[in-house]
Amino acid sequence: MSWIAAFTEALGDAAENVIEEAHDEGNHPFVRVRAESIVEAARALRDKCGAEMLHQISGVDYAEHMEVIYHFTRVTRDPGFLCLKVSVPRDNPVVPTLAHEWRAANWTERETWDLLGIRFDGHPHHYRILLAEDWVGHPLRKDYEPPTEYHGIDCTQ
Amino acid sequence: MSTRVDIVLDRPDEQASEHQVLNMGPQHPSTHGVLRLVLELDGEIVVKCTPVVGYLHRGMEKLAESMTFHMFCPYTDRLDYLAPLANNVALSTAQEHLIGIEIPPRAQAIRVMCTEMSRISAHLLGLGAFAMDLGAMTVFLWCFREREKIYDLIEHLSGARFTTSFTRVGGVANDIPDGFLSELKAFIDQFPEQVASFEKMLSRNRIWVDRTKDIAVITREDAMSYALSGPNLRATGIEWDLRVNRPYLGYENYDFDIPVGTVGDCYDRYLCRIEELKESTKILQQVIQKMPAGPVNALDSKISLPEKSSVLKGMDELIHQFILVTEGQDAPVGESYFAAENPKGELGFYFRSRGGGYPDRMFIRAPSFVNLQILEKIAPGNYISDVVAILGSIDFVMGECDR
Numbered sequence A: 001m002s003w004i005a006a007f008t009e010a011l012g013d014a015a016e017n018v019i020e021e022a023h024d025e026g027n028h029p030f031v032r033v034r035a036e037s038i039v040e041a042a043r044a045l046r047d048k049c050g051a052e053m054l055h056q057i058s059g060v061d062y063a064e065h066m067e068v069i070y071h072f073t074r075v076t077r078d079p080g081f082l083c084l085k086v087s088v089p090r091d092n093p094v095v096p097t098l099a100h101e102w103r104a105a106n107w108t109e110r111e112t113w114d115l116l117g118i119r120f121d122g123h124p125h126h127y128r129i130l131l132a133e134d135w136v137g138h139p140l141r142k143d144y145e146p147p148t149e150y151h152g153i154d155c156t157q
Numbered sequence B: 001m002s003t004r005v006d007i008v009l010d011r012p013d014e015q016a017s018e019h020q021v022l023n024m025g026p027q028h029p030s031t032h033g034v035l036r037l038v039l040e041l042d043g044e045i046v047v048k049c050t051p052v053v054g055y056l057h058r059g060m061e062k063l064a065e066s067m068t069f070h071m072f073c074p075y076t077d078r079l080d081y082l083a084p085l086a087n088n089v090a091l092s093t094a095q096e097h098l099i100g101i102e103i104p105p106r107a108q109a110i111r112v113m114c115t116e117m118s119r120i121s122a123h124l125l126g127l128g129a130f131a132m133d134l135g136a137m138t139v140f141l142w143c144f145r146e147r148e149k150i151y152d153l154i155e156h157l158s159g160a161r162f163t164t165s166f167t168r169v170g171g172v173a174n175d176i177p178d179g180f181l182s183e184l185k186a187f188i189d190q191f192p193e194q195v196a197s198f199e200k201m202l203s204r205n206r207i208w209v210d211r212t213k214d215i216a217v218i219t220r221e222d223a224m225s226y227a228l229s230g231p232n233l234r235a236t237g238i239e240w241d242l243r244v245n246r247p248y249l250g251y252e253n254y255d256f257d258i259p260v261g262t263v264g265d266c267y268d269r270y271l272c273r274i275e276e277l278k279e280s281t282k283i284l285q286q287v288i289q290k291m292p293a294g295p296v297n298a299l300d301s302k303i304s305l306p307e308k309s310s311v312l313k314g315m316d317e318l319i320h321q322f323i324l325v326t327e328g329q330d331a332p333v334g335e336s337y338f339a340a341e342n343p344k345g346e347l348g349f350y351f352r353s354r355g356g357g358y359p360d361r362m363f364i365r366a367p368s369f370v371n372l373q374i375l376e377k378i379a380p381g382n383y384i385s386d387v388v389a390i391l392g393s394i395d396f397v398m399g400e401c402d403r
Helices: A005-019 A035-049 A103-115 B002-007 B060-064 B068-079 B082-097 B103-134 B135-157 B180-202 B206-212 B218-226 B266-291 B315-326 B368-374 B384-394 B400-403
Strands: A019-023 A032-034 A053-061 A066-075 A080-089 A094-095 A120-121 B020-024 B038-043 B045-052 B333-343 B346-351 B361-366
Touching: A005 A019, A005 A032, A005 A035, A005 A080, A005 B060, A032 A035, A035 A066, A035 A080, A053 B346, A053 B361, A066 B346, A080 A094, A080 A103, A080 B333, A103 A120, A103 B135, A103 B368, B038 B384, B045 B384, B060 B068, B060 B361, B068 B082, B082 B333, B082 B346, B082 B361, B103 B135, B103 B180, B103 B266, B103 B333, B135 B180, B180 B266, B206 B266, B206 B384, B266 B384, B346 B368, B368 B400
Parallel strands: A032 A080, A094 A120
Antiparallel strands: A019 A032, A053 A066, A066 A080, B020 B038, B038 B045, B333 B346, B346 B361
């Protein structure tokens, strides 16, 4: 049984409300879940499907919407990578945080906020991490305009 | 308004603490690069440790969006700059995973050889710097002497000692030069003796043991929660190595063990690295014995660059060369994630492609970035002098952490 089938089974009756799309083919299978249910979905993935590690959170900016990608690792039995995705609107991208479930989510969510401008609701330390605190904009957005000047440093050359 | 230090300390302005705040880095010799730690001290004991990263951020993920697959390869030299060859291999293998091609057995064996040479060189530096931070200068010099030999080998192989950019999509830049394998054999024949001498200097050294044993213990649960990888994870007793658990590049054909720790303290992390040096030597021995013959690039003119000599004579080859260099490999629409077991841990590349030669989005799962988070958990409760030991035992590289 693929992990996607196991995951759907683990969610039980809630699966219908949680899962938006399951993509079981190709070299990058994933399940798209609703943004509000990400904590519930991630818990089910950990407790029922053995995804112990949340090893990366990142995002992609599509011109129409944004996507948060969660990569999980199953370590102890049947080693493998599992992937959840969440779609968020571009003008108000907010997702509940997973930082209280996995400590690793703390920095990776901050990085996603920093570079893509996706907010993580309930994050304990919601600040930029790689860029300076007074930086304007989120560089990995497709419509990002780099600054021409930063604290007297000319950035045009 | 909150100032940067208040943000770092995560407390409002008015709420002053009776603890002393000590800023360590970003220009501190034992933070190995531009890591900054904000330590709150009660006397000599650390009560809170907040790592601050980002001083070396160069926006590599953004840069990658305007580059063909080959153009990004030199940037990976500057990720974990102690193991550039291993990064090259991870990047190219991830790109091939996206495009969906297999590379010839000889190219695979060369890549395995590159990764293991890098692992030895990176662990030697990690171990040497760790030892020097705790006062064992001799071990540092010995490690660097061995590293010098590896750099000579890498120079012979790729033409560069440091910024190698050795791999290409579909294979490697050039075949192994004449006489290289015998040089490598000469190195690995004398290497176990050197490792034994490091162990002799450290493993039962009273000062070393006192400074590392039972310091900064990482439990299995914490390691999972913080998503550690590499030797730091294995030192906690979790047997997780992508070379074994999700084999790539034919690693399943080599016979080697995964060293794991029992306690998860600084001493276990040191022992794991020492054992990995031996395991890498074992793999290199097998690579030399089994090195298959054949081409070192995939025989697909839409993927691999043609031989330079034929580009100068043949029409087809010239066209392929021109298209591959200007437009890049035509990747299918879709996405992929590939992770390789690098010296520091799991280095992963996610690609999202809309077709064509440029990735629409690439992200780098940098092991040092994820591993560093655990400092906030393990540093408190230790003496300030132990922070140096903890940093040495975590063995991170800021080039990779900040990207």
